[in-house]
Amino acid sequence: MAQGEHVIAGTKRVKYPEDNAGSVHVTVTAESQKKIDALLQKYPATGPRYGANENKFVKK
DSSP states (O other): OOSSOOOOOOOSSTHHHHHHHGGGGOOOOHHHHHHHHHHHHHSOOOSOSSOHHHHTTSOO
16 A cells, blocks of 8 residues: 555455455555554554464464
């Protein structure tokens, strides 16, 4: 998102990478990016991706 190239692999359906490819038509203004960054700092992603119970099913 306006921060360089990112690859998202492992989608479950053909529709998902097609939807992701559509993001090349989205423009993020500097003002919008500042708002997004402020929200991400206010509500950071914390903790593990999966809970202890779900983690048992994740291939490692």
